[in-house]
Amino acid sequence: MMGRSSSSDENGLKKGPWTPExxxxxxxxxxxxxxxxxxxxxxxAGLNRCGKSCRLRWTNYLRPDIKRGNFTEDxxxxxxxxxxxxxxxWSAIATHLPGRTDNEIKNFWNTHLKKKLLQxxxxxxxxxxxxxxxxxxxxxxxxxxxxxxxxxxxxxxNPSFLDMNLSALMSPSDATQIAKFQLLQNILQVLSTNTSxxxxxxQNIDPFYAVQLSEYLKxxxxxxxxxxxxxxxxxxxxxxxxxxxxxxxxxxxxxxNLEDFESVPPLVPASPEPLSQSQSQSQSxxxxxxxxxxxxILKQSDHHLNSSTTLDANWQDLMDDEASGSYWKDVxx
DNA sequence: AAACCAAGCAACCGCCTTGCC
DNA sequence: TGGCAAGGCGGTTGCTTGGTT
Numbered sequence: 427m428m429g430r431s432s433s434s435d436e437n438g439l440k441k442g443p444w445t446p447e448x449x450x451x452x453x454x455x456x457x458x459x460x461x462x463x464x465x466x467x468x469x470x471a472g473l474n475r476c477g478k479s480c481r482l483r484w485t486n487y488l489r490p491d492i493k494r495g496n497f498t499e500d501x502x503x504x505x506x507x508x509x510x511x512x513x514x515x516w517s518a519i520a521t522h523l524p525g526r527t528d529n530e531i532k533n534f535w536n537t538h539l540k541k542k543l544l545q546x547x548x549x550x551x552x553x554x555x556x557x558x559x560x561x562x563x564x565x566x567x568x569x570x571x572x573x574x575x576x577x578x579x580x581x582x583x584n585p586s587f588l589d590m591n592l593s594a595l596m597s598p599s600d601a602t603q604i605a606k607f608q609l610l611q612n613i614l615q616v617l618s619t620n621t622s623x624x625x626x627x628x629q630n631i632d633p634f635y636a637v638q639l640s641e642y643l644k645x646x647x648x649x650x651x652x653x654x655x656x657x658x659x660x661x662x663x664x665x666x667x668x669x670x671x672x673x674x675x676x677x678x679x680x681x682x683n684l685e686d687f688e689s690v691p692p693l694v695p696a697s698p699e700p701l702s703q704s705q706s707q708s709q710s711x712x713x714x715x716x717x718x719x720x721x722x723i724l725k726q727s728d729h730h731l732n733s734s735t736t737l738d739a740n741w742q743d744l745m746d747d748e749a750s751g752s753y754w755k756d757v758x759x
Numbered sequence: 760a761a762a763c764c765a766a767g768c769a770a771c772c773g774c775c776t777t778g779c780c
Numbered sequence: 781t782g783g784c785a786a787g788g789c790g791g792t793t794g795c796t797t798g799g800t801t
Contacts, residue, residue, distance in 0.1 A: 441770080441771075442769095442770075442771090443769070443770075444769090444770090478771085478772095479770080479771080482769090482770070482771080483769095483770085486769075486770085487769080487770095529768090529769080529770085530768085533767075533768055533769085534767095534768095536767095536768095537766065537767055537768075538767095
């Protein structure tokens with residue numbers, strides 16, 4: 427059985443997993459008397475537990491109307507839909523799913539649904555398309571510093587790794603390679619994202635940026651061509667890992683008004699406390715700082731500015747941070 | 760076969776809300 | 781109206797399990 431090892435608190439009350447005997451004692455007592463005062467219940471039922479533990483055990487596990495087993499697809503959709511309106515109000519969500527407890531829904535969300543949405547490119551908090559690649563780009567210097575620390579002489583990236591099978595690349599034991607791969611993926615994603623409101627992911631990298639990128643990375647024509655092909659190839663991880671929203675069954679079912687995806691119903695903040703003006707200002711400032719680099723780069727995209735710009739400075743920073751410029755050439759090659 | 764690792768989930772913790780005096 | 785007790789809630793912890801190396 428999963429759970430914690432049995433122990434006692436300072437009052438000698440038992441903690442940890444419940445035994446079948448304890449379960450039966452609790453069931454017997456509540457069926458005969460109702461739960462009444464939870465604090466008084468343990469002694470009346472002959473249990474060496476605190477009232478809170480009894481209440482939790484009953485409401486989350488022993489209640490006769492509890493529905494066990496896997497969540498159905500309908501339940502999944504309902505949870506996602508309710509979460510988009512209610513946020514992490516698990517008890518409120520649970521009231522719409524008969525037989526499911528808030529704890530069970532919370533666990534299911536954290537272990538399954540959150541990942542599922544992330545894989546689809548949907549932010550599980552806002553229920554909108556993810557834009558956190560901007561954050562990643564903004565954090566490139568830090569990520570690069572981390573990556574640089576992890577790159578040893580024997581751990582240099584395979585120059586032809588982008589041609590390798592993705593599953594072979596994604597060895598879980600090689601976090602460094604994955605980080606590098608994701609880094610490049612996000613760079614390409616940002617560079618290939620145009621500023622239109624289209625809900626489908628663009629397939630092509632703007633030749634202008636490919637050229638500009640190649641200049642900063644001091645790539646030769648062959649490497650530049652690889653970069654462009656990489657961005658245009660449907661089978662590259664960069665594009666294949668991002669679902670096309672308009673064609674994805676699950677997304678279209680969970681978000682029936684997909685055309686209004688950018689204006690999904692108002693989301694209850696994860697924290698119920700409204701931020702004070704100074705708090706929100708501070709948070710906003712932090713955000714601005716964090717995405718500043720990415721914003722600058724995207725502004726460059728809008729105006730096709732020349733190379734003596736912030737983009738230049740940003741990329742130069744990146745290259746300066748990296749141990750060797752050949753690293754990036756290798757990655758792209 | 761053993762060691763390692765990540766996922767899953769029951770249970771706990773601490774804060775918040777509610778109701779009563 | 782303030783204080784207290786009890787219940788409710790969301791986040792976190794830590795054990796088990798199953799898969800991988």
